[in-house]
Amino acid sequence: MKFLHLLSILICFQLGVQAQNEKQDFYDVNKIPEIKLIIKQAKYDKILDSMKIYGEGMIIADAIIDGQTFKSVGVRYRGNSSYGYGNKRNPWHIKLNYVNKNQNYQGVTSIKLSNALRDPSMLREVLGFEIANKYMIATKCNYSKLYINGAYSGLYVNVESIDDQFFERNYGSKTNTSFKCSPESNISSNPGCLNKVYASLVYESDPNCLLPNYTLRSESGWDELMQLTKTLGEDPANVNKILDIDQTLWMLAFNNVLVNLSSYSGNISQNYYLYKNNTGHFSPIIWDLNLCFGSFKNTGIGGKDLNLKQLQEMDPLLHIDNAEKPLISKLLGIKEYKLMYLAHMRQIYEENFLDGSFEKRAMELQKKIRKAYLDDPFKEYQIIDFDKSINQTIGSKSKIPGLLELMDKRVKFLRKHEDFKVLPSNVIEAKLRNREAFDNKTVNTFIFEAKLDNFPKRCTVFYRYSDKDDYSSAILYDDQTNGDSSTGDNVYTGIVDPKGQYDTIYYYIYTENTGAGSFYPSDYMKNPLKVSLGELNK
Secondary structure, eight states: OHHHHHHHHHHHHHHHHHHHHHHOOTTOTTOOOEEEEEOOSTTHHHHHHHHHHHOOOOEEEEEEETTEEEEEEEEEEOOSTTOOTTOTTOOEEEETTSSSTTOOBTTBOEEEEEOOTTOTTSOHHHHHHHHHHHHSOOOOEEEEEEEETTEEEEEEEEEEOOSHHHHHHHHSOSSSOEEEEOOOTTOOOOTTSOSSOTTSOOOOSSGGGGTTTOEEOSSOOHHHHHHHHHHHHHOGGGGGGTBOHHHHHHHHHHHHHTTOOSSTTSSSOOSEEEEEOTTSOEEEEEOOOTTTTTTSOOOSSTTSOOOHHHHHTOOTTTTTTOTTOHHHHTTTTSHHHHHHHHHHHHHHHHHHHSSSHHHHHHHHHHHHHHHHHHTOTTOSSOHHHHHHTTTSOBOTTTOBOOHHHHHHHHHHHHHHSGGGOSOOOOEEEEEEOOOOTTOOSOOOSEEEEEEEOSOOOEEEEEEESSTTSOOEEEEEBSSSOTTOOSTTSSEEEEEEOOTTSOSEEEEEEEEEOSSOEEEESTTTTTOOEEEEHHHHTO
16 A cells, blocks of 8 residues: 555656646746756867868767756757857757657757847847747747856857747647748859749749758658749739748738848848648748847848948838749739738737837846856857947947837838828727527527728638638628628628538638728737637527
8 A cells, every 4th residue: 555655646746747847938038048068079169160061960968958967969050150160159059859869858859049140139039039929930039058068158049949849839740841941142043043032932943943042841842832932923812822821921021020131021032931731831930030120231122231221211012023022022912911911010010119118128138138148258249239239239340230229210110101101990899699689599600790990991801610720711791791781880791601510710800991901809810719609609
């Protein structure tokens, strides 16, 4: 009996530890994990330089993460422009399951440490990904203190890897077609191919033209990528059948508002991934934000970097006529998508920059990391530049804008811009019709009613029956059809019939007038509305 009692205690303890680990988040921005590497090879830095320059591979090390030891992990330098030969502050890739395939920390097997190149504030990636995660599928991000062989090596930005664990967590699958879209800036195209279009998704009939600009991460997928570029270039009205339009518009809106030009929207179309989700749609995933907020300044137009005023006043429809940026020119050439894109821009700047929360958050994060940065023996900038970087330009040559210096005037410019002068039509109230009291007739369809303002011209409900499905859409009407009771009262109505197959529906509503659009609820990306027929029949 004592043995059984002891065994039950041990089992409960183990389950408790497991539950506690599942609740922990390696990327919790309120914590600064400590990563300690023990590398036994002599002159390991020279070996890592050689591996980075001449090929792949990793060297073996041991790692201790917040006191937990991992034997025989793989380590190497990573990055393109952020890597430098002989640099004491190169970015790192740590692969916990390099030898032991079951080895992980809170489910994480691959750790990517960014050195925050050209970011004296140490805030760009963390703030950028915090904002991005409100609106689209994006990686998580915080800070880590790195030690090598007992010596403090510095404060790094700890960015979640886009890998099998990321795909599984966000898409429910890890084996679908995927590409990394980050070509080398000095790469040459194959003969007969367009030059310097990079990963812009420009269609070229020769599949070999894709090879220098995209890295296939799955077993197959080149034919699917060719089909995407062909449809985008030649039949954009139907690209919604193979491209997640809303995720794409959010990424483009984010890039523009935050002046994130080391991206698809800059001179080199780069720093994003494509993943084909379970509904057969390619979904772009933003990546590498250390140069956002105007640290990278080249749009590819005119060949010169933008100055501070030009960054602050960058055109919200940048590249709309650029055939070499088809995600922008082809999609925004469709009025509905253009208004959705502008609605996303409006939402990003209104929710993040108008109430002082951006400045408050920047100050909070810098206060949290200041001591760790001050003690960093290889920090690129002095602490005085770190302290000034929120409000002032840093560097006489690099001229990296202060975050508030850039964004305060950028948001003022956008609010006054012609594309944002028209007030959008908004949903004042949205509901589904219940079964009326004392009515024996069961409600077996979803009848939507949305009351709108500001001269609506169009209203659409996007719906799905499972959070694993793709959204379908249905038009709502204000013309006494499709269940509408009165014409011209700005109450739009529509019917979705699940045909007895589904009980629950997830939905959000999009409405537009002649010059602007809006979504309801505003956080539909993460929290769409939900109702069941059972609830409607109570």
